[in-house]
Amino acid sequence: MADQFDLECRDVVKNFGQFTAVDQVSLTIPQGSFFSILGPSGCGKTTLLRMLAGFLEPSGGDILIKGKSVLGVAPNRRPVNMVFQHLALFPMMNVADNVAYGLRRRGVDRATIKSRVSETLARVGLPDAGPKQINQLSGGQKQRIAIARCLVLEPAVLLLDEPLGALDLKLREHMKVELKQLQHEIGTTFVYITHDQSEALVMSDQVAVMNAGRFEQVGTPQELYYRPQTPFVAGFVGESNRWQGRIETIADGRATIRLQSGGVIYAAADQFGMSGQTVGQEVDVFVRPEAISLERQGQGTTNEPGLNHMQGRVENLLFNGAASSVQLKELATGHDMNVALPQTGAFADIRPGDILDLGWKADQTKCFPAVATKAASQTDEAIA
Known part of the structure; x- marks a missing residue:
């Protein structure tokens, strides 16, 4: 069973004195997949990556690569390699020498080095780049060379520590697609660390959402977005409007939730997250901006039976x-809301101060038992 996975963590723990940076983390990463670890600064994701690479030893648990424990194995003896955020390419060497660096350190003969460098540059789509200097490359090409320098060593797993963070927005958007396609073509398992949910959702086969040293949920991007299992995932992955309230009734397949700020929201009683909840229980309520429909005041379609209905005053257009999107203030409660702006052009002339009717279906309301958000108490990047 173990050899089906390129990488496994079993109840991995990392303590720094009294502070627990990684707390009982377990995961299995199938061969040839693109796996992302997503979380805010200080959640423990970089600490976990450093343990996978061998730069830190766990305080507890086990890490297996290709079914074999690597506890106590030095970084240079593990079948992994790492792409750093700032790439760490050598400016005094040309591209071919950068890619060949690790092979030379291992004492590989010259003919083999030449062949493997040529092959690897072709794999990353830069077959003629060998003689070029690093300063002659674009930002995207530098990313590919950094990856090539790792791939030439034939690692079982490639670790990537926020490698797009230093790029400008347009290049970063382009490189998301490039990295996803590159990983698909070469078939090496990628483990990607990021705080950027867009990167994780666009590129990954599976994503682990990390918070305060633990995994909140592991799943496909679609599962995380449409079926979050915890309030943290519902709030962190994508945008959501959020309320707090108490379940007032559950009847006829619908739960009525009385908000702390006043007013009522309806949720489908069988909605994911509602299972096991009872009348009187306090809940966190989430609604995606794109789930909410907008109408001009008094047109009435958002006030149909079965729909949640509110009115909001336009505060700002983004x-x-x-x-x-449109930022509104809900009239009855003063609650701030964010609603996706329809692309029909029907609302092109709305202005701050306009009153709009808001509506959404009960099955678009996500509910979870109310819990206090556990904040990470350490944000130092040295243990992030």
């Missing part, structure tokens, strides 16, 4: 092309 234009971002297809991702444009």
Whole structure:
């Protein structure tokens, strides 16, 4: 069974004095997959990556690569390699020498080095780049050379520590697609660390959402977005409007939730997260901005039976092309809301101060037992 996975963590713990940076983390990463660890600064993701690479030893638990424990194995003897955020390419060497560096350190003969460097540069789509100097490369090409320098050593797992963080926005968006395609073509298992949910959702086969040293949920990007299992995942992955309330009734397949700020929200009683909840229980309520429909005041379609209905005053318009949104203040409670702006052009002329009707279906309301968010108490990047 173990050899089906390129990498496993079994109840891995890392303590720094009295502080627990990684707390009983377990995961299995199938061969040839793109796996991301997503979380805010200080959640423990970089500490976990450093343990996988061998730069830190766990305080407890086990790490297996290709079914074999690597506890106590030095970084240079593990079948992994790592792409750092700042790439760490050698500016005094040309591309071929950068890629060949690890092979030379291992004492590989010259003919083999030449062949493997040529083959690896072709794999990353830069077959003619060998003679070029690093300063002649674009940002995206440098990313590929950093990956090639790791792949030439034929690692079982490639670790990537936020390698797109230093790129400008347009190049970063382009490189998301490039990295996903590259990983698919070469078939090496990628373990990608990021705090950027867009990177994780776009590129990954599976994502582990990490918070305060633990995994909140592991699943496909679609599972995390549409079926979050915890309030943290519902709030961290994607955008959500959030309320707190108490379940007032559960009847006819629908739960009525009385908000702390006033007003009522309806949720489908069988909605994921509602299982086992009872009348009187306090809950956290989440609704995605794109689930909410907008209508001009009094047009009535958002007030149909079975729909949640509110009215909001436009506070601000945030234009971002297809991702444009409207910030509103709900009239009855004063609650701030964010709603995706329809792309039909029907709302092109709305202005701050306009009153709009808001509506959404009960099955678009996500509910979870109310819990205090456990904040990471350490944000030092040295143990992030």
